[in-house]
Amino acid sequence: MAHGRRWAEDLRSAIRCPTALLGLLLLTDGGAGTPTPARGALWAALAGLLFTVLYPARTAAGRGWLVL
Template structure:
């Protein structure tokens, strides 16, 4: 393993869940149609396509961090941003909260902040690179968003420590 390389440790489980949901949907639709005597090649292909679409929608992007880079690979798209030369970090609120990172080269990556919260090693690597961006003077906006995320990670970590130790949080 490359030194300093970390990735989302929960990704494989989430991918298995997406496969399971898509397979259960396919199996249910296929079984119902077969039981009703309505199954034919066209309907079989339709159910296969629908299950494939559900998988593509549910499978999470794989996020990884190494010194100077954060990468996000989805089913169809891969994006990378230079974390040691960030220009901005901002929150994108909506149905699912997202953090948008932009670098000096114009690259942009949008990630779920929960990935960083549940993977402290990824957060530590990103935080180290963000400090480099601040020191270089490239990070023009987003320090508040990063402080907010840092506080949230600290709260989650403290809550986890209290829970494991049996102390009330």
């Protein structure tokens, strides 16, 4: 049976990218002097959506079968 070798690395990247985006958005918003709870929630939702898109699929394969 074979598994994706880079899944853990891809997962770390999928976590790192939205976290960096959220940090930059909050930093920019704070620097502009316009942070509000609603905007913070919007930025968090955007980062969550990016994580959902980047989350890697787990795959396994064997002779004659493939599982996603």
